[in-house]
Amino acid sequence: MNQQKGIKRFFADFKKFFPLLLNLAGKDFKLKYRRSILGVLWSILNPLLTMIIITRVFGILLKVQVENFATYYLLGYTLWTFFSESTTNSMSSIVSGAPLIKKVYIPKYVFPVEKCLFSLINFGFSLIAVLLVMLLQGVYPTPVSLLVFLPVLYCFLFCVGFSLILSALTVYFRDIMHLYSVLLTIWMYLTPIIYPMSILKDHDKAIAIVHCNPMYYFVEYFRAVMMHGSDPIAYPVPSFAFNMVCLAIGLGTLVLGGLVFSRAQKRFILHI
Amino acid sequence: MNSQNAVELHDVQMHFNMSKEKLENLKEYFIKMVTHKLMYEDYTALDGVSFEVKKGDIFGIVGLNGSGKSTTLKLISGILSPTRGTVETQGTIAPLIELGAGFDMELTARENIYLNGSVLGYSRKYMDQKFDEIVEFSEMREFLDTPMKNYSSGMVARIGFAIATMTKPDILIVDEILAVGDFHFQEKCENRISGLMGGDTTVIIVSHAIEQIERLCKHCVWLEKGRVKMIGNAKEVCEAYKST
Numbered sequence A: 001m002n003q004q005k006g007i008k009r010f011f012a013d014f015k016k017f018f019p020l021l022l023n024l025a026g027k028d029f030k031l032k033y034r035r036s037i038l039g040v041l042w043s044i045l046n047p048l049l050t051m052i053i054i055t056r057v058f059g060i061l062l063k064v065q066v067e068n069f070a071t072y073y074l075l076g077y078t079l080w081t082f083f084s085e086s087t088t089n090s091m092s093s094i095v096s097g098a099p100l101i102k103k104v105y106i107p108k109y110v111f112p113v114e115k116c117l118f119s120l121i122n123f124g125f126s127l128i129a130v131l132l133v134m135l136l137q138g139v140y141p142t143p144v145s146l147l148v149f150l151p152v153l154y155c156f157l158f159c160v161g162f163s164l165i166l167s168a169l170t171v172y173f174r175d176i177m178h179l180y181s182v183l184l185t186i187w188m189y190l191t192p193i194i195y196p197m198s199i200l201k202d203h204d205k206a207i208a209i210v211h212c213n214p215m216y217y218f219v220e221y222f223r224a225v226m227m228h229g230s231d232p233i234a235y236p237v238p239s240f241a242f243n244m245v246c247l248a249i250g251l252g253t254l255v256l257g258g259l260v261f262s263r264a265q266k267r268f269i270l271h272i
Numbered sequence B: 001m002n003s004q005n006a007v008e009l010h011d012v013q014m015h016f017n018m019s020k021e022k023l024e025n026l027k028e029y030f031i032k033m034v035t036h037k038l039m040y041e042d043y044t045a046l047d048g049v050s051f052e053v054k055k056g057d058i059f060g061i062v063g064l065n066g067s068g069k070s071t072t073l074k075l076i077s078g079i080l081s082p083t084r085g086t087v088e089t090q091g092t093i094a095p096l097i098e099l100g101a102g103f104d105m106e107l108t109a110r111e112n113i114y115l116n117g118s119v120l121g122y123s124r125k126y127m128d129q130k131f132d133e134i135v136e137f138s139e140m141r142e143f144l145d146t147p148m149k150n151y152s153s154g155m156v157a158r159i160g161f162a163i164a165t166m167t168k169p170d171i172l173i174v175d176e177i178l179a180v181g182d183f184h185f186q187e188k189c190e191n192r193i194s195g196l197m198g199g200d201t202t203v204i205i206v207s208h209a210i211e212q213i214e215r216l217c218k219h220c221v222w223l224e225k226g227r228v229k230m231i232g233n234a235k236e237v238c239e240a241y242k243s244t
Helices: A002-033 A041-061 A069-091 A098-103 A110-137 A143-172 A175-189 A204-211 A214-227 A240-270 B026-034 B069-076 B109-119 B124-138 B153-165 B183-198 B210-216 B234-242
Strands: B005-019 B040-054 B058-062 B084-089 B093-095 B171-175 B202-206 B219-224 B227-233
Touching: A002 A110, A002 B109, A041 A069, A041 A110, A069 A110, A069 A143, A069 A175, A069 A214, A098 A240, A110 A143, A143 A175, A143 A214, A143 A240, A214 A240, B005 B069, B005 B202, B040 B069, B040 B084, B040 B202, B040 B219, B040 B227, B058 B069, B058 B210, B058 B234, B069 B084, B069 B171, B069 B202, B093 B153, B109 B124, B109 B153, B124 B153, B153 B183, B171 B183, B183 B202, B183 B210, B202 B210, B210 B234, B219 B234, B227 B234
Parallel strands: B058 B202, B058 B219, B093 B171, B171 B202
Antiparallel strands: B005 B040, B005 B084, B219 B227
């Protein structure tokens, strides 16, 4: 009975505060580009410039053997940025939302979820840059590319779940903020972003580790649908089973995050 | 809960575990946990507080600093949940956000009005309808597109008050906010609150300006060290409170 009431309240709250979610994300976006001359264009320019630097550097230094390396790298990089940016921003969101949390009743998950939404908007703009690079390199999207919303959705669920856990823990232990940037660096190198999976082919252990990395699945999926046109054998359409794995990771993390967060939030107010 | 009441508190107790030093770091936490030095100072902010507020009442809460007034308001508005006992409310609650809490100072007043509206759970469409009314009441039309960091605290308070009272909430919570703004605006705020009295809105006020409570409220509770010292007619309670 009590639980049913809780679920009902959750949905009523969600409906009531959904505009707040959009408003906060919109606010972040506005403030990010206020007073810069090029404004929103930076969202597209930034990944473009990074791409030029990275492909130059890695093209010369590392001699990475990947066809269409710029596209390959940029696809992984933008999805990774989406993940790292959303979780990093979410982590401190409860702490910095303290003035509001102390004064008004708002569902507290609004803060981390809003940060994820904000990163999703940024990701959308970066995707334009990626498309430009793809066209320049002659990697043309195919009808399969329309499935792109799927890996983004899976990744978004994962980001929200993970952000809920991080933001709740950060309230109690501020150290996590410093620790997390180190963890992100390790995590990034465990994700095939600048290297292809093929360079790991003689290292079974490394492959096993990478396979435990949720981001690996999302990045692979994302690339598969976007680069399918360039080489349908190297980038096959993801199977149903692969979809289920991604969905399970996303939903599982979201549920876990929701549980951790709802248990932790009762005592937030005493610690912020 | 009695349908005549807007707010009911039953034997409410509120404990705070105030850790003696704020431990915000994992290493310290583990060291202290292992050595059993996690010390908590148990602080009881409210103890056995019960009262009810009738619908349409203007209800005041008085008491010295640290007597539990703000904690009571936070319990009523749902920000805190009580350690023991129950807090029941009926209807929508509009808390008067303290100075600037819901505002982002980088944004303009126009943007902030919409943002703050959504903080209180109103839809954009609803805010569109009420926008002019808010601007009119706050008398801030010429500064609408100025970032709020350039506002004075009184100006910020005006906008905050206008947003919180533009709609007729079932329960309005006012915490000391009337102490800001010039006398002209204070008068306007009081008129607005008196105007809400005519409707079904229940108003709960915390203030140190005891004359204000006497003038505006019908009933009043006096808190002392987290306990109810006296409750009843506002005039009588205020008289007793003043004579201490």
